[in-house]
Amino acid sequence: MNNIIKKFxxxxxxxxxxxxxxGFLTLNAxxxxxxxxxxxxxxxxxxxxxxxxxxxxxxxxxxxxxxxxFLVGLLxxxxxxxxxxxxxxxxxxxIGVARLSSNYLIKNSxxxxxxxxxxxxxxxxxxxxxxxxxxxxxxxxKANAWFGVTYMTVKGYYIPAMxxxxxxxxxxxxxxxxxxxxxxxxxxxxxxxxQGKQIPVFLYSVALLIVLPLLSFLFGGVSLGFxxxxxxxxxxxxxxxxxxxxxxxxxxxxxxxxxLYTSTFVAECVRAGIEGVSKGxxxxxxxxxxxxxxxxxxxxxxxxxxxxxxxxxxxxxxxTKNSSLAAAIAYPDLVLVFAGTALMxxxxxxxxxxITMLTYLTISLTIAAIMNWYNKKIEIKxx
Amino acid sequence: xxxxxKQLTSVVAMFAVLFAFSTExxxxxxxxxxxxxxxxxxxxxxVSQGLxxxxxxDESGNWTGIDVDVCRAVxxxxxxxxxxxxxxxxxxxERFTALTSGEIDILSRNTTxxxxxxxxxxxxxxxxxxxxxxxxxxxxGSGIASTSEFKNGTSVCTNLGTTTELNxxxxxxxxxxxxxxxxxxxADEVVAAYDAGRCDTYTTDKSGLAAQRTKxxxxxxxxxxxxxxxxxxxxxxxxxxxSVWEDIVRWSLNTMIEAEEYGVDSSNADMMKTSNNPAxxxxxxxxxxxxxxxxxxxxxxLRIIKQVGNYGESYKRNIADTGIxxxxxxxxxxxxxxxxxxxxxx
Numbered sequence: 001m002n003n004i005i006k007k008f009x010x011x012x013x014x015x016x017x018x019x020x021x022x023g024f025l026t027l028n029a030x031x032x033x034x035x036x037x038x039x040x041x042x043x044x045x046x047x048x049x050x051x052x053x054x055x056x057x058x059x060x061x062x063x064x065x066x067x068x069x070f071l072v073g074l075l076x077x078x079x080x081x082x083x084x085x086x087x088x089x090x091x092x093x094x095i096g097v098a099r100l101s102s103n104y105l106i107k108n109s110x111x112x113x114x115x116x117x118x119x120x121x122x123x124x125x126x127x128x129x130x131x132x133x134x135x136x137x138x139x140x141x142k143a144n145a146w147f148g149v150t151y152m153t154v155k156g157y158y159i160p161a162m163x164x165x166x167x168x169x170x171x172x173x174x175x176x177x178x179x180x181x182x183x184x185x186x187x188x189x190x191x192x193x194x195q196g197k198q199i200p201v202f203l204y205s206v207a208l209l210i211v212l213p214l215l216s217f218l219f220g221g222v223s224l225g226f227x228x229x230x231x232x233x234x235x236x237x238x239x240x241x242x243x244x245x246x247x248x249x250x251x252x253x254x255x256x257x258x259x260l261y262t263s264t265f266v267a268e269c270v271r272a273g274i275e276g277v278s279k280g281x282x283x284x285x286x287x288x289x290x291x292x293x294x295x296x297x298x299x300x301x302x303x304x305x306x307x308x309x310x311x312x313x314x315x316x317x318x319x320t321k322n323s324s325l326a327a328a329i330a331y332p333d334l335v336l337v338f339a340g341t342a343l344m345x346x347x348x349x350x351x352x353x354x355i356t357m358l359t360y361l362t363i364s365l366t367i368a369a370i371m372n373w374y375n376k377k378i379e380i381k382x383x
Numbered sequence: 384x385x386x387x388x389k390q391l392t393s394v395v396a397m398f399a400v401l402f403a404f405s406t407e408x409x410x411x412x413x414x415x416x417x418x419x420x421x422x423x424x425x426x427x428x429x430v431s432q433g434l435x436x437x438x439x440x441d442e443s444g445n446w447t448g449i450d451v452d453v454c455r456a457v458x459x460x461x462x463x464x465x466x467x468x469x470x471x472x473x474x475x476x477e478r479f480t481a482l483t484s485g486e487i488d489i490l491s492r493n494t495t496x497x498x499x500x501x502x503x504x505x506x507x508x509x510x511x512x513x514x515x516x517x518x519x520x521x522x523x524g525s526g527i528a529s530t531s532e533f534k535n536g537t538s539v540c541t542n543l544g545t546t547t548e549l550n551x552x553x554x555x556x557x558x559x560x561x562x563x564x565x566x567x568x569x570a571d572e573v574v575a576a577y578d579a580g581r582c583d584t585y586t587t588d589k590s591g592l593a594a595q596r597t598k599x600x601x602x603x604x605x606x607x608x609x610x611x612x613x614x615x616x617x618x619x620x621x622x623x624x625x626s627v628w629e630d631i632v633r634w635s636l637n638t639m640i641e642a643e644e645y646g647v648d649s650s651n652a653d654m655m656k657t658s659n660n661p662a663x664x665x666x667x668x669x670x671x672x673x674x675x676x677x678x679x680x681x682x683x684x685l686r687i688i689k690q691v692g693n694y695g696e697s698y699k700r701n702i703a704d705t706g707i708x709x710x711x712x713x714x715x716x717x718x719x720x721x722x723x724x725x726x727x728x729x
Contacts, residue, residue: 038504050552050553052548154579234536240536240538327568330566330576340543340544343476344479349480
């Protein structure tokens with residue numbers, strides 16, 4: 001009995017304390033807002049936003065509601081984070097491995113890269129990529145075509161738009177390919193465990209990924225056309241490209257800055273992970289006759305990944321949160337659209353900041369959950 | 384980094400609202416804000432982050448501009464010294480939170496008076512110190528002479544968190560033109576992006592365009608289009624709930640405008656005490672007990688005129704002589720063909 005009291009009383013007190021503080025804060029905010037004639041409520045979310053957004057993944061115009069504007073901002077935040085996470089991971093792995101290279105030049109270039117990009121404040125890098133690049137890029141009418149059909153200009157990167165017919169058939173084929181790869185992998189590991197036979201799973205997977213979607217073109221009535229960007233005159237001296245897709249320079253600058261900056265941290269995580277696997281492991285693996293490829297794939301990487309994943313998760317989280325710096329260069333992310341324009345137009349500071357904070361929290365927790373799940377999967381399973 | 388710090392401040396400001404004890408209960412004829420200001424010894428004034436002519440700091444941190452002069456007038460009236468003002472530069476996004484949370488007591492930051500701002504978010508506009516309207520700036524070489532020549536796909540640079548964002552949507556929607564809004568948080572960032580060719584046009588209040596044009600690399604290559612697409616009455620704002628403080632700010636501004644109307648300025652104010660015109664005598668504190676209504680002494684208005692000057696002096700010093708808008712346009716007195724008209728101080 002005594003024990004139970006000792007155990008629970010402090011916890012109950014702590015919870016009570018937290019509840020009281022929140023209660024006090026809410027009550028106080030309410031009184032103050034009442035005094036100042038500020039209403040509290042989320043009704044504004046369904047009102048017409050009456051402002052436009054530069055770049056949106058979904059249909060949006062000023063006659064849509066504030067909640068739709070929120071969604072536009074959220075999707076833009078997710079887009080820039082997703083692209084940057086992928087690029088920073090690829091770059092990070094390459095640089096991290098390069099830092100361990102025995103080649104003097106490669107090793108030191110990688111070290112320079114890491115030290116340089118890691119030690120300059122991110123906001124400065126964003127400004128650099130945005131304003132320096134803006135000044136250096138050509139006006140649309142003077143731009144040279146890259147790969148024949150894309151144009152990098154001061155107003156954005158113009159690429160051809162894909163025009164699909166029967167896109168859903170193509171997507172189903174892609175899905176079928178992925179499912180058959182999973183089945184194949186399971187079958188292959190069973191085969192290896194029971195009969196000791198090895199089949200080249202990777203080659204088969206690639207083949208499946210190419211062949212199945214290709215079949216949809218031949219037999220499924222799928223066709224793909226391109227709409228090319230074309231130069232259009234706006235005034236005597238100003239032009240834009242019409243048709244195709246335009247990636248705004250704000251997005252490009254932000255992705256560049258975020259992924260270059262975060263890739264240095266990922267590179268350090270990768271290096272730490274590989275160096276954290278003791279040399280004996282490699283030598284032991286070699287001595288039982290595994291090829292260098294197999295040593296890396298079967299012995300080093302599985303152990304290194306366990307060290308790499310947790311700190312890399314942190315970097316992904318940082319990247320997502322850092323993406324809110326977008327507002328500085330006019331990329332319409334959640335902070336700019338919702339905690340910026342929408343907040344200003346409605347004046348609902350407490351409501352909007354709370355929603356924004358909760359949204360970032362949710363995004364971060366989701367990323368953490370996915371990474372934790374992956375981490376669990378590759379953990380040492382003690383049998 | 385700046386961004387993070389700025390966000391931190393707005394969060395802190397938000398928590399300030401949460402924590403601030405609700406002390407502003409009914410106090411007849413007594414202004415809590417005035418009491419606190421006197422205790423503190425300076426007026427807390429929110430201004431822009433740098434808009435020449437309105438509120439701009441020089442290298443040594445001295446603020447000048449017609450918005451700045453409103454705060455100086457209040458300091459002269461309440462504290463007897465126009466220099467006793469602490470200026471807080473605010474972005475468009477931060478300004479209202481700073482005011483409602485009590486970080487500042489006057490917001491004098493080229494802020495447009497609209498119904499929703501006045502009624503919705505705990506603010507009170509006290510008057511208009513500049514009549515403005517939204518316009519567009521384009522490159523001279525573009526050959527565009529009117530807003531009717533804008534074509535689909537025009538990219539437009541502007542500021543975040545302003546009525547500008549709403550006006551341009553109304554404008555382009557009504558004309559059926561599709562456009563690309565590029566929205567920055569700071570005015571300097573808008574200028575830099577427009578200067579680099581990111582946008583075909585730059586839109587904000589016309590006074591703002593005139594002021595920002597001076598910051599472009601080649602100001603003469605740019606021109607402000609003649610059309611005005613909106614009404615933008617700019618004026619000082621106070622928190623709702625302290626009507627005495629509201630009156631002090633309103634009548635400090637009105638005093639400056641009325642002084643110009645009666646030809647009282649910083650050089651002749653003392654002599655005007657012996658004027659034959661009772662209206663002028665009231666304006667320099669030689670007749671009546673006007674200050675008592677706000678709990679101020681009787682020379683509050685004289686100090687404003689002597690230390691800050693009348694509206695005309697302020698306009699000339701800050702906007703005309705700096706070459707921003709030499710022509711006063713609607714901001715001329717009603718007696719001279721403008722629309723500046725204030726109720727009588729009596």
